[in-house]
Amino acid sequence: MATPPETEWPYEVSEFECHRCGNCCRGDGDVALTPDDVVRLAAHAGLAVEAYLARYTWRREDGATCLIDQGDALRSCVYLTPENTCEVHAIKPTQCVGFPMKWRPSDALEICAGLRAAAGLPYPTRRTMNRRTG
Structure with missing residues (x-):
């Protein structure tokens, strides 16, 4: 599975x-799952791997297995709750674990409140375009 590339930044994020x-769980971008992610998430859902794949994933043109979204206008991840928490946080996909310290999209500073705070920037009062990490 393809892992998003690291993006160089003009500042270090140490904490x-x-x-x-x-915002990292909404919008454009896909959450590509590793085979280990699929096995872990399927077990958590109490489903066989094939049943999990059929219910919670889709296959991208490059062959990557990706999580579905909720079908809402913001394309929220299937595991994002109304409280902006992750239903599978303890076992979240490898791609999600890497955000934002190992990789981030080019617009991460615009959408991520935590990165904005780490950079000493205020959170925008106007809601920015949401974008999923991937």
């Missing part, structure tokens, strides 16, 4: 605290 804005 990151998630502000639970949920």
